Amino acid sequence: MTKLALAFDLGGTELRGALVERDGAVAARVSAPTMAGAGSEAVIGQIIALAGTLLAEHPQAKVAGIGMCAPGPLDPKAGIVIGPPTLAGWHDVPLIDILSRQFGLPVRLENDANAAALGEWRFGAGRGSGSLVFVTVSTGIGGGVVADGHIYHGRRGLAAEIGHMTITGEGDRCFCGAVGCFEAVASGTALGRRATRLTAPGDGSLLRRLSGDGDVSARHVVEAARAGDVNALELVDAEAKWLGIGFTNLLHLYSPELIVMGGGLANGFDLLAPGIRATIEQRAMPAYRDVPIVPAELGDRAGLIGAASLILWEGEPGAPLAIAQDEDSGPSKRADAREANHG
Amino acid sequence: MTKLALAFDLGGTELRGALVERDGAVAARVSAPTMAGAGSEAVIGQIIALAGTLLAEHPQAKVAGIGMCAPGPLDPKAGIVIGPPTLAGWHDVPLIDILSRQFGLPVRLENDANAAALGEWRFGAGRGSGSLVFVTVSTGIGGGVVADGHIYHGRRGLAAEIGHMTITGEGDRCFCGAVGCFEAVASGTALGRRATRLTAPGDGSLLRRLSGDGDVSARHVVEAARAGDVNALELVDAEAKWLGIGFTNLLHLYSPELIVMGGGLANGFDLLAPGIRATIEQRAMPAYRDVPIVPAELGDRAGLIGAASLILWEGEPGAPLAIAQDEDSGPSKRADAREANHG
Structure with missing residues (x-):
């Protein structure tokens, strides 16, 4: 099986997650009402839980990284959600740091409209x-x-x-x-x-x-x-x-x-x-x-697909990252993926 | 002497020419009232005449190319002045082709506001x-x-x-x-x-x-x-x-x-x-x-300096071109300059 990206679209109303293939196909989807009033820790807990659900349902999935979109203003390079009006208690949340530490995977962040633009451009x-x-x-x-x-x-x-x-x-x-x-x-x-x-x-x-x-x-x-x-x-x-x-x-x-x-x-x-x-x-x-x-x-999948493409197609925004379409598996999957950027 | 660019700023009222150095300094300037109602051939004749004046006054100048700005709409990649409202009789004029044939030099074209933006960014x-x-x-x-x-x-x-x-x-x-x-x-x-x-x-x-x-x-x-x-x-x-x-x-x-x-x-x-x-x-x-x-x-020099920088700093817009700061002279000056892009 080729590599997939975990993708999340964090909206003020709904939190959506998906496993997305390299051709933009959505292999699996989950969602939950965003706990928008409960602060960033609660919502990050929801993201982790949805990721767990997706991975449990697809234990064979080789996940190359996490592509994430959220409402602006956010800084895609620094990986920080600055303070979206629709999410209470989010102030300068270093979402990339938090999620990459949690999952040990590369994480990319983009604002939702930009991610949807990328999705429609690449696959729509x-x-x-x-x-x-x-x-x-x-x-x-x-x-x-x-x-x-x-x-x-x-x-x-x-x-x-x-x-x-x-x-x-x-x-x-x-x-x-x-x-x-x-x-x-x-x-x-x-x-x-x-x-x-x-x-x-x-x-x-x-x-x-x-x-x-x-x-x-x-x-x-x-x-x-x-x-x-x-x-x-x-x-x-x-x-x-x-x-x-x-x-x-x-x-x-x-x-x-x-x-x-x-x-x-x-x-x-x-x-x-x-x-x-x-x-x-x-x-x-x-x-x-x-x-x-x-x-x-792409309808409401545009953000998810665009966010996934940040992982599967290129490293934008931020540091170099281009996950190769890698048919191998092995213990050093992430190290391989990282090396592929510099190849 | 280091290489210079011939630069022209074609306005609806005034046609300005200059020899510009690699650091943005204007070594010489000339100008003439644009024959805006007389059609493109007459104005191109003015450009050629002003170039002659500049080169005659500075016979030692090593000219690397011609950077030109003109009112939009124009297509910088194709090198075509599409039809500026302030210049009568200009319709899809292939200005890069005409000037590069005339002078045997690389020519770059940019619209006047973009050239001024480049000038202010690089030197202002x-x-x-x-x-x-x-x-x-x-x-x-x-x-x-x-x-x-x-x-x-x-x-x-x-x-x-x-x-x-x-x-x-x-x-x-x-x-x-x-x-x-x-x-x-x-x-x-x-x-x-x-x-x-x-x-x-x-x-x-x-x-x-x-x-x-x-x-x-x-x-x-x-x-x-x-x-x-x-x-x-x-x-x-x-x-x-x-x-x-x-x-x-x-x-x-x-x-x-x-x-x-x-x-x-x-x-x-x-x-x-x-x-x-x-x-x-x-x-x-x-x-x-x-x-x-x-x-x-940079005042009214911004366009001239920005246009010159298209030649002296990089090939944008259009095909690769980056004139090296070349102290040599020789019969194959332009060939050298072109090769420098691929080095």
Whole structure:
């Protein structure tokens, strides 16, 4: 059996683990609700427990290392989770040190949007391209940029914080404190909020019927738009315009070969695409207008697969590491893997 | 004598040439008003004539190659000037081919903002940094990004078109057709326009006295602000806010180690800096707030020096080229230089 990577995608809601093969195939998956309020030790305990489950179920697996993604801000080179807003009690947690000591394996860390960008680039919608911008549109908006064969990190790995790019002077204040962030006007949350304001409980609208007269979510808007609901179609149009403005900026700033849209709202990609395209046609300078905008292909596996690829494909970020596809087994498996980097 | 590069900075108004040494020193300079309306052949004739002047004045110069910058859009790898709006009759001009055939020397081409970014990074305000974003604020706004030791090019060399990043929904329509471009609200032109609207010919304001009752320019605003004029100080505050919003986006998107501000408006950098800083403090996420924003150091030589460095320091963009600092002369000078790349 070829070598596998243990991969973890640490989200504010769910902690996912997987054994991933070198071709991006997911050999096994586990998950658990993240104990997001319990601090870093508890969550690291969950990671160790899930790893134990995966390894117990696949005792024959030769694990080359652990690829891990977590919410930003984090420093991928130093291997430190700086302080994600969705995880209480995480402050400068040296996750690579902790996990590599626990498992005696190489560990790589990347922020979740960057890992998903890598996953989509290597195994998903961006296969074969030289560069891409991955945009995840969900509760918030995040992004990752692949250029010249690697993640564009910037200082401290903090590049591509695209959700907090100012694109307008209007709209609700963003949780970050600014007005006009891409995320504040174009996330799934923003779309749901507009739909909720447009309707009222008991008004008989399709949006409220779908939401059981509760707050309307982006998912309800997409569902209602598919049914031809006029309100929902207008909301989708406005959403596509905001996405188109943000995407146009990404084209002008990064000039990627393609933009890949993922996240929950990618479920409505077919409905949004015409409006996104029209806005780009209208606003982008001519040389950027023909860049494809495509939906993500890996869904919620993108982060796991991208994180695994940090182990199986190359050592980025951080020190040299490139685990060879090694058919041998032996007592010095890890030493071999490390030597392979310097070969 | 060590080798020099011939460098040209082709602007819509002025064509500048220089002989540049390996340490960035400018050994000789020439310039001429660009025959911008006369088409590419006429302007290429001007380049050849200026080269002749420089070489005639410095017959002992050992020229290793020609580094050239020109307005975008251009394709640095293919060596093609695609069609700058400020130069009539330039459509897909293969400038590298033309000049290398003319001179029998290696030629490198880069867009002007990228060349200036390289110049400031190697010899100016960004010396010693690992990454920077260079922003030129003048008639328009342009930019160049250096990361991991080279220009961030993107597809067709079109990355960092930061002037056409949408940052608001208000203001005058940009020449590109969109509303809310960084350039449309924050360029020197935009500042001058606001000052012109705020005042009227004959109103006795300092701004109009400085402009001789004509249109007020950004330069007049800076001059009046230095004299303590209240109108001008308010205009500077508003300008700094717009620059701060744009710079915050650049921090979030590229996460550079520093931002270098050049262009005509950098003459007012000391007046603008407090307002830029305050806006960044207010809008940037905490991890980005301590990134230095500094004025450019090379002035209008940045493009020339950066273009020269393409020849003298490395082959970027395009094919391998690294002209050795070669004290020998001999008949096969260029062959030697090419071989040095593969050594």
